[in-house]
Amino acid sequence: MHVWTRAKRLAAVALLSVVAATACGGPGTHVRADGKLSFTVALIEPDLTTVPLLAAVDTLRDQGHEVDVVELAEPELAVEGLAKGDYAISAEATGPALSAIEQDAPIKIIADVVGNQWALYGRSAVSSCDDLNGRPFGIFSEGAVATAIAKDWVAGECGAGKRPDYLTIGGSDVRAQALASGEIDATPLEISDAVALESSGASGLTKVVDFAETLPDLHPQTVYANTAFLTQHRGVAQEFVTALVREHGRINADPRHLVALVRKYLPEEDQEDVATTARRYRDAKLFDAAALTRRNVQGTIDFFARAGVIERGMTTRDAADLSFIEGASS
Template identity: 25%
Template sequence: MNRLLAPFALLLVLALPASAEPFRLIISDLETPLVPNSVVDLALANGYFERAGVEVELVRVQQTPMAMAALQAGEGEMANVSTDALLQMVARGTSDLRAVMSPNKSLPFLIAARPDITDPAQLEGRSFGIGRLGSLDHSLSAKVLAAKGVDMDRMDLVPLGQPAVRAQALLAGQVDATTMSIGTWSAMPDRDSVSILVGMDDYFAAAPVTTKVNVVTTQVLGSRRAEVEAVIEALVLASRDFQDPDLWVERMVVARPDVAREDLMVLAEAYRNSWSVDGGLTREELKVTTEWMYGTEDFQGLRPVRLEEWTDFGPLETVLRKLGPAEG
């Protein structure tokens, strides 16, 4: 009997997936974040990866450098990292990293100002709070305001550090305007005393910069491509579902019971158009991203990199052919 069953046992082994190990996704959020990248935690908690046919394990680290180090050390198969860090590594000689999607391509930035400032043109000659000279909020906002015909060099730039500090300075009347995320905005007390001058959608339209991407190594692309595609499929489907503000809030109430439902509703409405419903990577936006980043101080002296040196659209294109485009 054992001799008869042996061939069938061998066939069963051969039919199993090439890797029985979980697919490890490295993220720099220590808890479910109040931004579109919450889709990663929510996709895991609500069975999206399982339905796509992949077992995912989250590896949590602090900030992009640790995520990059963990990926290169083989402690994960995919990592969510900042685009500028990826580009700098490629420009300095790293050749085995590829961006394959982005569940959170844009920072949810807006520009808030004193209520008497109702047009960006009125900012010239006023004080503007920034993180530091050359910081992401500074350089991105300069691009946004330039698109609106405003020269940031004609403002009094005040380095203040973290967004919460800048928000407090705006409330206290110490600056006339500043950049912050919608999360910082929604957490501000007495925000009726200030107003949104440039909203999130308007901000991204003026500066369509992809700031975060999910990267894998070329080795993982070669050996576990089906799982890479399954992870992308799960995140795309979850992003499409969470465009529904009510659904996102219902899931976030479970994931983050420390946040008031009314605050989640504010965020859900703000994020309605921010989900990566088609994977978050387009050649046009990545071209703008590269050109903009190479104009910043951090890229001075680095060699230009070609798009194919750090991206692979193949897995995402395969997924989108299967799922079709998002509605709307």
């Protein structure tokens, strides 16, 4: 099944209206009289995984740049804005970015947001894919990355003719509740929702498969940027990536740093499970903005080609510019 068809459509529309890159790095980027930049970063409903990005933005602001952050409902909207040059940088689902890059959108992946944090949780009686044959299996949407990951696992692990009954029932937190109440027998969850599920006292559940282990080269959430911005304001782009790498390093050194970032940037977030979630991220080594390599970027591309998001043939060189994370590590 082909997923992210909306992403492809939006990217195509965006490409028809892309403004030719100017010396300012796109219509949404301006050089001020003092030589500092004014530009926009687009994020999709910021959560615990994106607070390091907000801290990196503040580092640029401290250096005198004017950086606006806009919150969008869908990654496709960020991709469209990047292609037009309205936004300089964004960070979210990798699939829509690759779909746009396939259509020659001026976008490059430059860093990682968070590693593959998805795992499949199920009722205690579920120990294999075959146990889910005909059973209710919760998904967010047909086009969601977690759905693509889950269906990839089903295709490889279920016996001939055996498939779960996919039910579209909402976000990771909603699906966690549905699993706890017995409405579904399995669903892919993010770490934060798995922690919330555990702390709620839900019983009779098990982790069926950790997709970080079965798909080690998959990076479903990445940072990407407008290529004109990267070319014409390379120094600022490097400052941003370096700041992000350092924020991730601080989290890995002490997960309490992530707790502090959540408290600062998402004060309305339920703080009860944040400390546990932060330790889980640190223990799993999921926060590493510089984790991208030629191999795992190609592995990510190959996964999305297998999922039908893009055609086969794209290479790491087509999709990413890894020189910024190399520069951050030097």
